[in-house]
Amino acid sequence: MSDRREFLDLVDPAVAREAIASFEFGSESESIPLDDADGRVLAERVDASMDVPGFDRASKDGYAVRAADTVGAGEQRPVELDCVDTVHAGEKPRQSVEPGTCIEVSTGAVCPPGADAVVMVEYTSREGDTVGVRTAVTPGQDVMPAGDDVAAGERALGPGTVLTAREIGLLAALGRKTVPVRVRPRVAIISTGAELVALEESLDVSAGEIYDVNARTIAAGTRDAGGEPQVASRVPDDEAELVIALEDAAADADLVLTSGSTSAGAVDVLADVVDGLGNVAHHGVAIKPGKPTLIGHVGETPYVGLPGYPVSALSIFRTFVAPKIRDAAGRPPLETPRRRATMAERLRYEEGRTRLLPVGLVEDGGGQTLAYTVDKGSGATTSLTRADGVVEMPAERTLLEDGDPVTVELFGSDVTPPRLLGVGEDDPVLSRLLDSVQRVRYLPVGSEAGGRRLVGGIPDVAVVTGDTVDGERLGGWTRRWGLVTTDAAIDGLEDLVDGDYSFVNRTRSGLRTAFDDTVEAFATARGEDMPTVRQAIHGYDQAARGHEAPARRVLDGRAEVGLGLESTATRLGLDFVPLGEQRVHVVASDDRLEKPAVQELRTVLDGDPEWVADFEGVAWEPS
């Protein structure tokens, strides 16, 4: 297999990292109000310009005294002092403490002149203005001298300090109204590709339009790293428009990122444009995902061209770009949160590039963490949320065995495995059921594949139709299914076969199996063979994934009849022609029965939830 022309000189990931790390930007500082400083990075040292406290402060409620007056005082031999005044916190003392006298003070009050200690109220008794002191105190006792917390001139916080609640507290104590912080690096984000549409616009799927995902993920990632994203508009892979967009971005930003336009044809245009405006230092990185990454400059402004697939773009951003933004923002390097796991499947890979393998995690019955691969390189956006982190496979490693220990680099410090991993049939009742359990991940792979995977030992539960599978059935329901349509003339399968309707089938799924069985029975009853009947249904091979997808196409007018559930038809306001009822089972792996989330699921399945009534044609079937 020949590699693409334009990526002949793949550089090592370490070279790419170094090239991006050596970009120079981000050392400016600005002064901002203390109230806005949470999470920012101090640009300069802050020394105290005043004493804190600014006065000798009583640390306890009690009496300010001259320590010398209390010598010899004890429980049995109280010393009597004349209380001449009271000073509360926030009050100026009106009198001095002279020998033989004391002044009542509250915690935080100014210790009056003449006094050098405070006797806690607990060690005193008072009658009128006479205070009996039952303990001796030493000079300085329960008095915090001025500047004892921070003295004027002391180094309070160093440059580079990340300001949290605690540092902000200290700065407030020092009376800082504003603080000098590092400017957030401005990161321009350009999404390229004629197929991209802004969220505000409507989508023409017939023209292959898709919503722009990368602008948002990269913007959020930039913010997390301490940068300030500047999302530019989307640009087609057009030379003239790319030039304008890149020049505009470079003029205002510290770093310019593009995503997309790295397919064979488009990348030449992009690389040529960047080369024309500045330089392309590296053209391709020996890493997967992310091979088609560009590194260079637009004018004097550092530039990275990210791949277009969301998982690839975010992976390259996280691995190479985010650390540089953090550094430019003055933040300390992030220690990648890691978790030890056991690989739960076998994986062969021989392309000779470092691979960042997106994996999902699940805890088995013994509390061990299992990892399974998620992204198939398909450009799926669901891979973004179905993975918990990546396993780095070095270029020279070609095989991961089921059972191999791996280290997973988690996507965030608060990433933990979902509490429940389910696989199998896609069903609206199931979707609602899963809302009862916190932090669920569900992979709608269909009934058959779900049953198979449960046996494979990765998921906690599988959701299957028809017959149940090995494992513990936690519960289930029946669902009525049939034809979903806008055409009131259809009464049954016969009309679909004999009429001239456009139909949308389901892909492989429990629902599809039920339909195929029904069609087969219909053919047998008519004395026809299955292929003949199939051919008579216009669109039998036009299959959509997801229980609602055929109904949606009917709703959109792209087809007249779809395979679907009664509850879907009712919800979307479509007509429904029943063809059958099907059992749906929630089955747990025997070794996961003790997991709290599995038990929570069982409790709901054992109960009689009110919301089941919201689903037309569904009957609860507890175990």
Added chain:
Amino acid sequence: MSDRREFLDLVDPAVAREAIASFEFGSESESIPLDDADGRVLAERVDASMDVPGFDRASKDGYAVRAADTVGAGEQRPVELDCVDTVHAGEKPRQSVEPGTCIEVSTGAVCPPGADAVVMVEYTSREGDTVGVRTAVTPGQDVMPAGDDVAAGERALGPGTVLTAREIGLLAALGRKTVPVRVRPRVAIISTGAELVALEESLDVSAGEIYDVNARTIAAGTRDAGGEPQVASRVPDDEAELVIALEDAAADADLVLTSGSTSAGAVDVLADVVDGLGNVAHHGVAIKPGKPTLIGHVGETPYVGLPGYPVSALSIFRTFVAPKIRDAAGRPPLETPRRRATMAERLRYEEGRTRLLPVGLVEDGGGQTLAYTVDKGSGATTSLTRADGVVEMPAERTLLEDGDPVTVELFGSDVTPPRLLGVGEDDPVLSRLLDSVQRVRYLPVGSEAGGRRLVGGIPDVAVVTGDTVDGERLGGWTRRWGLVTTDAAIDGLEDLVDGDYSFVNRTRSGLRTAFDDTVEAFATARGEDMPTVRQAIHGYDQAARGHEAPARRVLDGRAEVGLGLESTATRLGLDFVPLGEQRVHVVASDDRLEKPAVQELRTVLDGDPEWVADFEGVAWEPS
């Protein structure tokens, strides 16, 4: 010792936690733009309302073909197809792929009707409109069917999902313009105490005024926990004003917090007011710090009264209140980040309350983490930033031995020990020097205590004056010191002793030692005894902490002459009368020489930094 009247019924920390956890608020939701959703919590399940992709999508650059046409194709036996059109990403196909033809497609383009697979460009060769296909493909190959990523109706994200860059990417792909999220719990924060002053106002230290610290730390902590702080103005411990402030706060907030007014006198007022407006369920918690905590309701609104000392307030907030705010915000419980450490000092404590002991951390030469106590219960705000976490000491444990293993609950997941821990003399050149090293903590305990602590084995370096101490001298400098004044008539010590000037001394420090030695030599030369000379200096016993504090008091007009450094006098524009020069040494503990931060410090001390010239009266003295 008798306990205070009003805290007789201390409740167990578990009871307090439960009381706060059972507060009911925070289940509302709101719809916000996707752009603002980073970090928010999904209030409802989001199902896909469309297929993603919305069309059969080419996953590679190449040619859309009918798979059947490629049967038998190979490197040596290419199949020739007629290329009839090109479809780029974002374009509507104009033609179908008929048998014997193909259409050129870019990655992301719509797979044209008739085609059921894509042949990668790498496996083709083209001359004019004739494409040689050198490999056989199967139906579906390199085509992502519509809905294969997410199908209409599929469960995309469950309620309770915390939205990060990845979830936002998926929601963007699904075309969600707005998302239903949990409302941030509104937390009213009232600081009580007549001594508190807003940052915008100026401070009258003679009246014991201090800046309000808690409003800012608790607001930042509230934001971190997912709440929305509503900082009310400060209120004196006055019954009528407290009633108004609490009623106002309770009307608009989900939770009302006060801090302060928990000293013996004030707490009765506060508790009575809360009881009058609602109820005080618990009055004191058996925990240190934080005993004077109130728990109850203001009207129907949950209420917690936090202590006034910043460390206590933040500690109680973090331990009891923040978890409830997180929960009400829909966030999963935070796993407290922990770190194993070795206690580096002995600690006895016998008060019979659970103790949350603030500790600082440092890594010793072998990479082991040492913990040392920070807060002395003094109400110091510096304890906020000098601690890295807390060690929980159960009520029944009375002793921590030097060398005991402890578990430190860190203040945040990104808290790591400072790279360098220094102790000793306070000096402006040192403050500047420490800017050269990232993440330094310096405790200005004075020269003598610094030397002692270095021997004690906790800090990495000590900064001492006069003679150096055990350890490795990394470098140092000399500093000219003397009298700092606004009075041009002073020429030397003689004028201070014989004249009628008000003087401010330094507290125990290297500088003070130098001054005392000079005064003693002066006394001897005059044939007078030391006490006589001391008494002649008005203010000899008025000592300020921090190298700049006496100069600041001169500048404020609170004194006429202060003890200080020439560099300070120059910087603050004061006159300076030299009395001597003093050596300052930076000394490292022998077992810490390999620490990178110690080596960085040594490099700077070995060099000839330009900035030394900014300090009048200072001469560099490398080792």
